[in-house]
Amino acid sequence: MRHEGHDARDEAGAPRQDEVDALVPGWAAELPASLVTVLELSKRVSRIGGLLEQATRAEMAELGLTYAEFDVLAALHRAGPPYRLKPSDLTRSLFLTSGGTSNVLQRLARAGYVDREADAGDGRSRWVRLTEEGRRVAATALDASGRAHSDVMAAVPEETVRRAADALREVLLVIGRRRVR
Structure with a gap:
């Protein structure tokens, strides 16, 4: 089965391949093409998210923060003055459990x-509120996270990033409200 959907080409005009493309023949031999496409999307989103998270985790470790701690600080900072939220709102916005948020x-x-x-x-x-020191650490961590994301994505053309973000918005608008069993 020929795999369609490549539009990135190398200098010789051949479709460029990523690590997910190596998985496609195995899926294509056993599954319908529509499911293969969904698996490609899922695997690529997961891989990109993992690479960005890995870079962010490394930056946070240098600041003495876990990724979850950074997430909470960033959410409180994002709330703006007076930099406070209810624990239940934090839990919802960060997709954590209430126990995880509490810890x-x-x-x-x-x-x-x-x-x-x-x-x-x-x-x-x-209310949970950022202290003055918390605001300072959150701002430093957000800068470090921004640098990590920029470093990971540096070689990707800005227009490609914009198109990917827009396309993923369309997907998320459709599936984002779905309840997981």
Whole structure:
């Protein structure tokens, strides 16, 4: 079965191959073409995400942060002044479990990067807020993450990145609300 869909060509005009292309013949021998395409997409998204995460993890390790700690600091920073969110909102936005969020928040509180404050409007609820030191560390970590992402993607033309981001938005708009069993 001939694999269609390549549009990147090498200097000789042959389709360029990535590591996922090596998997396609095995899938194509056993599966319908439409499923092969979905597997190619899934594998490439996973591989790109993994490479970006690996580079970010290395930068965060140099700052003494785990990837999960960085994620929480970034989410609180992204919330803008007064840099606070409810733990349940953090859990939802980061796709973590409530237990996982709680563990990360405890570590960040011990480090002095976040504190918890009562919600004046709801005595049962609390806010998680970046401390001044937490804002400093979050800004430093966001800069490091940006550099890591830029380094990984440096050789990819900006227009290619834009097209990929736009195409993946279309996919996510369709499948993003799907509940996983």
